[in-house]
Amino acid sequence: MAWNKVMPANPVVAIAGATGAVGQEFMQVLHDLDFPASEVRALASARSAGKKIEFAGCGQVPAGELTVQEMTSESFKDVDIALFSCGAGISKEMREAVVASGAVMIDNSSAFRMDADVPLVVPEVNPGDVSWHSGVIANPNCSTIQMVVALKPLYDIAPIKRVVVSTYQAASGGGAPAMEELYGQTKDFLNGDELKVEVFQHRIAFNCIPHIDVFLEDDSTKEEWKMVVETKKIMGDENIAVAATCVRVPVLRCHAESVNVEFTGEVSVEAARKAFEAFEGITLMDDCSSNIYPMPGLLAGTNDTYIGRLRKDSTVEHGLAMWIVADQIRKGAALNAVQIAQLLLP
Amino acid sequence: MAWNKVMPANPVVAIAGATGAVGQEFMQVLHDLDFPASEVRALASARSAGKKIEFAGCGQVPAGELTVQEMTSESFKDVDIALFSCGAGISKEMREAVVASGAVMIDNSSAFRMDADVPLVVPEVNPGDVSWHSGVIANPNCSTIQMVVALKPLYDIAPIKRVVVSTYQAASGGGAPAMEELYGQTKDFLNGDELKVEVFQHRIAFNCIPHIDVFLEDDSTKEEWKMVVETKKIMGDENIAVAATCVRVPVLRCHAESVNVEFTGEVSVEAARKAFEAFEGITLMDDCSSNIYPMPGLLAGTNDTYIGRLRKDSTVEHGLAMWIVADQIRKGAALNAVQIAQLLLP
Numbered sequence: 001m002a003w004n005k006v007m008p009a010n011p012v013v014a015i016a017g018a019t020g021a022v023g024q025e026f027m028q029v030l031h032d033l034d035f036p037a038s039e040v041r042a043l044a045s046a047r048s049a050g051k052k053i054e055f056a057g058c059g060q061v062p063a064g065e066l067t068v069q070e071m072t073s074e075s076f077k078d079v080d081i082a083l084f085s086c087g088a089g090i091s092k093e094m095r096e097a098v099v100a101s102g103a104v105m106i107d108n109s110s111a112f113r114m115d116a117d118v119p120l121v122v123p124e125v126n127p128g129d130v131s132w133h134s135g136v137i138a139n140p141n142c143s144t145i146q147m148v149v150a151l152k153p154l155y156d157i158a159p160i161k162r163v164v165v166s167t168y169q170a171a172s173g174g175g176a177p178a179m180e181e182l183y184g185q186t187k188d189f190l191n192g193d194e195l196k197v198e199v200f201q202h203r204i205a206f207n208c209i210p211h212i213d214v215f216l217e218d219d220s221t222k223e224e225w226k227m228v229v230e231t232k233k234i235m236g237d238e239n240i241a242v243a244a245t246c247v248r249v250p251v252l253r254c255h256a257e258s259v260n261v262e263f264t265g266e267v268s269v270e271a272a273r274k275a276f277e278a279f280e281g282i283t284l285m286d287d288c289s290s291n292i293y294p295m296p297g298l299l300a301g302t303n304d305t306y307i308g309r310l311r312k313d314s315t316v317e318h319g320l321a322m323w324i325v326a327d328q329i330r331k332g333a334a335l336n337a338v339q340i341a342q343l344l345l346p
Numbered sequence: 347m348a349w350n351k352v353m354p355a356n357p358v359v360a361i362a363g364a365t366g367a368v369g370q371e372f373m374q375v376l377h378d379l380d381f382p383a384s385e386v387r388a389l390a391s392a393r394s395a396g397k398k399i400e401f402a403g404c405g406q407v408p409a410g411e412l413t414v415q416e417m418t419s420e421s422f423k424d425v426d427i428a429l430f431s432c433g434a435g436i437s438k439e440m441r442e443a444v445v446a447s448g449a450v451m452i453d454n455s456s457a458f459r460m461d462a463d464v465p466l467v468v469p470e471v472n473p474g475d476v477s478w479h480s481g482v483i484a485n486p487n488c489s490t491i492q493m494v495v496a497l498k499p500l501y502d503i504a505p506i507k508r509v510v511v512s513t514y515q516a517a518s519g520g521g522a523p524a525m526e527e528l529y530g531q532t533k534d535f536l537n538g539d540e541l542k543v544e545v546f547q548h549r550i551a552f553n554c555i556p557h558i559d560v561f562l563e564d565d566s567t568k569e570e571w572k573m574v575v576e577t578k579k580i581m582g583d584e585n586i587a588v589a590a591t592c593v594r595v596p597v598l599r600c601h602a603e604s605v606n607v608e609f610t611g612e613v614s615v616e617a618a619r620k621a622f623e624a625f626e627g628i629t630l631m632d633d634c635s636s637n638i639y640p641m642p643g644l645l646a647g648t649n650d651t652y653i654g655r656l657r658k659d660s661t662v663e664h665g666l667a668m669w670i671v672a673d674q675i676r677k678g679a680a681l682n683a684v685q686i687a688q689l690l691l692p
Contacts, residue, residue: 166512166604168554207643208514210655210669215634219657241661245604250596258512258591288561297553309556311565315587323556
């Protein structure tokens with residue numbers, strides 16, 4: 001299905017899941033980027049309908065309160081861009097209504113990411129892929145986004161053979177309730193009170209859980225599988241082998257990743273450093289002599305993908321090791337989605 | 347220098363650094379293993395001399411209080427085994443006095459680990475190496491110990507070509523003050539108070555620090571270097587390539603490691619599982635269907651090396667991925683040292 005609508009210069013933007021952690025950040029990012037919206041519509045479940053949310057304004061929309069509306073299939077009349085973050089089930093349920101209304105759905109869930117007719121886009125990596133959408137563009141998984149941003153400038157020097165990645169993922173990946181669980185459990189732990197485990201599979205306070213999303217038949221997790229298949233799709237290269245281990249750590253909202261990359265040709269540390277410095281969206285934060293490297297606890301609220309601990313991995317012929325940090329709610333979700341929306345502007 | 351003393355069946359044991367986190371654990375482990383000591387002598391700096399420490403007893407030593415004595419070069423008279431954990435500097439300073447007294451020094455510091463005349467021993471892996479000591483046996487680095495325990499049974503199926511490891515290391519690696527810093531900072535963070543950073547390079551509460559020990563010329567850390575060179579020495583194979591990234595996480599006293607191993611020949615998941623189950627010192631804790639895998643927050647005080655998330659890594663010809671957890675103060679330090687002492691008994 002070809003998409004032949006013309007995007008207006010001042011689109012109407014709907015936020016589906018406006019009361020969630022990512023939904024709240026959609027509004028913050030629309031403001032921060034001064035997205036040229038003519039209207040911003042806050043949608044959520046019936047439970048939140050009528051709730052007032054502060055919005056700092058963007059484009060033609062003044063600062064003020066937005067009233068949350070219940071999301072139904074009627075909610076997308078006149079909407080041009082629908083930013084979705086309310087889980088795969090609701091995205092699937094609403095897709096037809098959104099597309100029928102003429103809006104482009106930018107979906108943060110995993111519902112459509114691997115569909116052949118849905119581009120999976122990280123603006124720094126494959127911006128051109130927005131051109132072939134047919135009403136839905138998928139936002140990749142948070143841990144994939146920051147990794148492919150870091151891989152892209154290196155890939156442009158020499159194609160990548162294999163990536164081994166271990167993640168240090170923040171509580172925010174589980175939404176606002178997960179962040180509250182980390183805080184609440186930590187308090188209870190320090191006070192010697194009984195811990196409540198509701199959002200995560202196990203206690204997260206002072207712990208690491210090597211399990212994110214569900215287990216698959218090969219004993220990998222779906223989160224790990226996402227990093228494997230999404231990386232290939234976004235980078236447009238089926239030959240990139242990714243071995244991923246995804247781990248939840250007691251950090252609030254930035255993911256970190258330890259990554260070893262094996263290239264098909266020479267990529268020196270110096271060349272990688274230059275490529276990172278020249279790349280939009282990356283901040284190289286790498287000075288061992290001054291103990292400077294990115295850390296997830298100290299980068300909340302930032303937009304870039306931060307890279308440090310860059311060094312040669314001499315255990316393979318052409319190898320580099322690095323440490324990547326990005327704000328999971330911003331670059332890993334809301335910011336990337338709004339950046340996709342920017343690509344749609346005329 | 348050959349060592350030709352006969353170890354008595356009931357040795358006199360000195361604990362150097364008795365008031366530290368590992369020193370305290372030495373005493374707990376001596377009790378737990380009912381080490382057949384005839385005397386246990388608690389040594390520490392002048393600052394701690396006179397302090398009383400509870401000891402639960404072991405061998406011929408009844409439960410009761412030990413009085414800490416100031417450690418001097420005279421402290422080792424009649425001592426048979428000296429368990430050291432007070433930093434590389436003091437180990438170097440005391441080595442001559444200990445060895446001259448006829449005691450065997452089992453040293454937890456990094457002072458002598460790579461010396462050609464000092465065996466580096468993990469009892470499950472290379473127990474035979476105690477035979478050629480000349481007065482000093484080194485206890486490996488904590489993160490190395492748990493990794494080689496996991497690698498050994500696999501190596502016995504097929505030699506290892508390359509290991510990529512990312513660690514999730516507990517505060518306890520920095521000693522008791524580091525554990526207190528994690529607790530104190532976390533409290534202060536939750537209360538909105540100013541955070542004090544004294545032991546670690548940066549805040550550790552709700553953060554990950556990709557930096558343990560000092561940086562080396564190649565921009566790796568000394569902790570990472572230890573995992574590379576100690577693994578080769580303990581496993582007795584210079585051809586094992588290790589790429590390590592060592593990261594401090596806000597966990598109290600167990601280290602976790604995400605490890606991808608590439609073998610020179612086939613090692614199936616099934617064969618690995620059987621080898622782990624048959625191996626002394628390993629507990630396989632691996633049942634995805636019930637969300638069972640080892641976690642560092644829940645295994646404090648245990649003796650074994652725990653392995654979970656065992657799965658095929660199909661990004662290389664012969665690959666496995668796994669997740670390894672062990673108590674850093676016990677198997678990573680005190681327990682391993684006392685197990686070495688057990689190997690010295692007649």
